[in-house]
Amino acid sequence: MSNIDALARAAAAWLAWLPWWVESLLLVGGCCAVIWPVHGIAFRTLKRAVADRSLFWRSLVARTRGPSRLALLIVAISAASATAPLTWEVRIVLNQILLVAFVTLVGWCCATALHIATVIYLRRFKLDAEDNLLARKHFTQVRILERAAVTLVALLTVSVALMTFEPVRQYGVSLLASAGAAGLILGLAMQPVLSNLVAGIQIAITQPIRIEDAIIVENEWGWVEEITATYVVVRLWDWRRLVLPLTYFIQKPFQNWTRDGASLIGSVFLYLDHRAPVARMRERLAEIAAAQPLWDGNVVNLQVSDAKETVIEVRMLVSARNAPQAWDLRCAVREAMIAWLQAEHPEALPRQRAEWSEAVPRRDALRGERIAA
Structure with a gap:
């Protein structure tokens, strides 16, 4: 104990000879130097503890790394400044910095809490499901509202931080209340951004997409x-x-194409000769659709939608579960029907007709009569 007391007295005597700002800097820096590795060790321990958990828990721990470190640094600097021999002016400046850091921490924690709440809520929905209409609805609403809420939190954080400074407090009030000349100038300058934010909220509520x-x-x-x-x-x-x-x-x-549901009806048009066997093609279309795994079994139809001088327009309708499958199904039906017509009914394919006449022209006939005479 005597050695420890002697070292303590020597350290106190050595600190007494140091300038006040050096002693204060050593205290603040020492506290930060202790807190930083302690936080790193605690965070790595917690990260290893959730390494075997789901992606949600790993992302949750990763999101809290920054706010927790800032909170510990604020606590450490506050404790060090309470015992450091600071002058009144320096103490006021340090307290102002800590206040701004605390406001930033609160805003950061609010944004992190919003993100965590969003992730927890959206875990119940799966976008990769076949019928994902409800999931897409909730994902769109929650994501847009989350971004709007984070923007509002950032605006409030900056406003409150400005209000902590006496010379610029009126700018924080103007920004918070959206009033005054500064608020009008800012509103005019940010008109495209604000209009997009309002449009985002409207899209989240009405959901056109x-x-x-x-x-x-x-x-x-x-x-x-x-x-x-x-x-x-x-x-x-x-x-x-x-x-x-x-x-x-x-x-x-x-x-x-997927406003109320993912199912779609795809249309296929063919231009054929007037001799095309429409009734047999209708039967063949049902066979082709039944053999396709992309067909959902709801709609299959064939009609002559138009007739022109040289061709007829045949429209085939088939339904699928979603837009990509509808596109692939249309291509498959078109290829199969054309191949069947080429093999079984080549006369149905479009063609150009011309009439050949072997009548002798009148001038040639008169020339023949003269030669005979």
């Missing part, structure tokens, strides 16, 4: 891959990505 909806937009066919707070990403059939603002789907028309 959902995640994984099959749509035709800008003469392109694809699926809704992602709906953010300001834009929509459409995955086209050839793997390109079409990015459109949210206001596009509120202001302009587009086709949604």
Whole structure:
């Protein structure tokens, strides 16, 4: 004990000779140096504990790493500043920094809690299910509302942080209340962003589009891959990505093939000769559809939809469970019907007719009469 007391007295005497700012910096830095590895060890231990758990628990632990570290640093710096020999001016500045850090921590925790609640809620729905209409509805609503809520939390966090500073407190109030000249200028500058945010909330409520909806937009066919707070990403059939603002789907028309359900009716058109055996083709279409696993067993029909001078227009209808299967089924039906017509009824294929006349022209006939005379 005597050695420990001697070391303590020596350390106190050594610190007494140091300037106040060096002693304060050592205390604050020492606390941070202790807290940082302690947090790292605790986080790695917790990460190993959930390594065998589901993806949800692993992502949950990963999401809490940043907020928990910031919380421990705030506590450590607060404890160190309480015992450090700081001047009044430095203590006010440090307390202001800690207050802003605490406001940031609260906003960060709120955003993390929103994300965790969203993940927990969406775990009940599966987008890869065959009938995923309900899942797409909830995914679209929750994702858009989550982004809108995170944007609101960020706006409130920045407003409250500005209100902690006396010289710029009015800007925080203006930003929070959306009033004053600064609020008007900010509103005008952020008009496209704000209009997209409002459009996102409207899309979440009315749902003209959902995640994984099959749509035709800008003469392109694809699926809704992602709906953010300001834009929509459409995955086209050839793997390109079409990015459109949210206001596009509120202001302009587009086709949604999976609005109320994923099932679709595909149409196949053939242009054939007038001698085509329509009744036999109708029977053959039923056979082709029954042999196709893509057909859902609901709709199969064949009709002559138009007749022109040289050909007739034959329309075949078949139904499938979703848009990709409907496209593949249409192609399969078209190929099978054309192959059957080529093999069994080649006279049904379209052709051009011309009449050949062997009559002798009048001038040649007169020339023949002169030669005979």
